[in-house]
Amino acid sequence: MDYPVIEFSLLGNGMVIGLVAFIHVLISHGVAIGGTAMMVSLEYRAYKTNNKRLDQFARTLSKWVLIVTTTAGAITGVGIWFTTMVITPASIGSLLRIFFWAWFAEWIVFVTEVSLLLLYYYTWDKWKGAKKNIHLRVGYALVGFSWLTAAIITGVLAAKLTPGLWTETLSFWNAFFNPTYVPSLLFRTFIAILLAVSFISIIVKMRVKDNALQQEVFGVFGKWMVVTIPSLLIFGVWYLFKIPEQAYDQVIWSTGMEPLVFTTINILGLAVLIIYALWAIKLPKKVPVILVFIVWAASIGFVGEFEMVRESVRKPYVIYDYLYANGIPASKAEEFSEEGFLENWTFATVDEVTEETKYEAGRILYEAQCLACHSIDGWRSRRAFADRVAGWGEDSLADYIETMHISRPFMPPFVGTEEEREALAHYITSEVDQANGEVAKGGDEQ
Incomplete structure (x- = not known):
């Protein structure tokens, strides 16, 4: 944090x-x-x-x-x-x-x-x-x-x-x-x-x-x-x-x-x-x-x-x-989900999700909660989102993120509000599309 x-x-x-x-x-x-x-x-x-x-x-x-x-x-x-x-x-x-x-x-x-x-x-x-x-x-x-x-x-x-x-x-x-x-x-x-x-x-x-x-x-x-x-x-x-x-x-x-x-x-x-x-x-x-x-x-x-x-x-x-595994104290997960993760992340450049900050908020959430184990692209296909979630829509990915720690107990739960979860899904799908040669949905906001 x-x-x-x-x-x-x-x-x-x-x-x-x-x-x-x-x-x-x-x-x-x-x-x-x-x-x-x-x-x-x-x-x-x-x-x-x-x-x-x-x-x-x-x-x-x-x-x-x-x-x-x-x-x-x-x-x-x-x-x-x-x-x-x-x-x-x-x-x-x-x-x-x-x-x-x-x-x-x-x-x-x-x-x-x-x-x-x-x-x-x-x-x-x-x-x-x-x-x-x-x-x-x-x-x-x-x-x-x-x-x-x-x-x-x-x-x-x-x-x-x-x-x-x-x-x-x-x-x-x-x-x-x-x-x-x-x-x-x-x-x-x-x-x-x-x-x-x-x-x-x-x-x-x-x-x-x-x-x-x-x-x-x-x-x-x-x-x-x-x-x-x-x-x-x-x-x-x-x-x-x-x-x-x-x-x-x-x-x-x-x-x-x-x-x-x-x-x-x-x-x-x-x-x-x-x-x-x-x-x-x-x-x-x-x-x-x-x-x-x-x-x-x-x-x-x-x-x-x-x-x-x-x-x-x-x-x-x-x-x-x-x-x-992503460095979030287990005892703080529930508190941060209620208050909002961005407000508690020291190096966050935005503290709330809006249409203008959605991509940047998602990037911060990706770095804070996903980066320890995953990457957008790379040779490790089991960990690279470009392979793992290629073709997924934002809504589907956001729904999956909410329950991923239940279906995959080796993954930490997502910590944050519903808006932050949607921002993370937005960022990942944008970057995956770009990595796979498609038009990045968040391109204008980069």
Whole structure:
């Protein structure tokens, strides 16, 4: 209500945030958390078996973990802050008020994590022999702080879908330790392991020619996967049972797949992971290249699916039962509908609907209430009005807008008076006609 809006018409606002966040998740989970755990595991294995080549491979891996974490990881992390503050300021503002001290603590943990990573990498060749134990302890601390970063951020992310008692108590602790916190954190932990195994497996098959070294690495990975696969299933199911019923009903819808396709793809993906785990344990010297790439694709798919589902099933809210996806507080919706939305929108250039201001009023209502998820045109046909409402008349669209949250419960209700609803329908149909090459009905008023 108190912020200006910006539109990325080609991709859509939600997609811009989603792309940056997805890249960051791949790096933060697959490299910073999972990659660090695998790196230290390989060093530990090398130390126990006195395998110099495995130790050298783990050292090389630590170099890339350091580079990727402190460059692409840090940049995309800041990118999430930038995109969310620009596109959904009401959401990020609310989260900052709730979780200020959690985010403050996370930055301290992150700085400690980077410091330990630098110490771990630059002392690798210096701390040998008896000092190797000290180096390994630094590695264990690094793994712990990497995971602790996720443990803090997960409290914030999980609260957006399941704020629990926070909506009643406004207690930080109720918000942070919300109903899906534990299953979400544990699921993310093993997603990180899965990503790291899939990433590093490709490196091993493409760059490591020593069959004995491949055997050592895949042997370690096979053991990790034996733990990871059932853990993903257990904590994934636990997570689904903890989310709101309406959100649960939207899981398959949120992926854009038919139920049969959704089930088939996920079963095949799980089967590939099981095959990889068994192969890595039984025949670590002969893990096929094609299997490694399929596992990589499956792991990326599972992460993408989880993030897509987690974001989409919150609808119609961005913070469940508190803030609608378009930034309107749920507690204010009825009041604003009675008083008029335009009067309560800080950046509105008109405060009432007349024949002269109808188009401009509709534009403001579109930006305030539709833009978070939709665009007039663009490549995402499911979200673009030029495809969704092409050929609709103003009256039909106005009638639909009144009841859309009933027929489509994942959409926030329209907030505003009848005149404002008609103005929104007028603007959308005018812009759709223009986008589709027809004469814009609101052209004279632009």
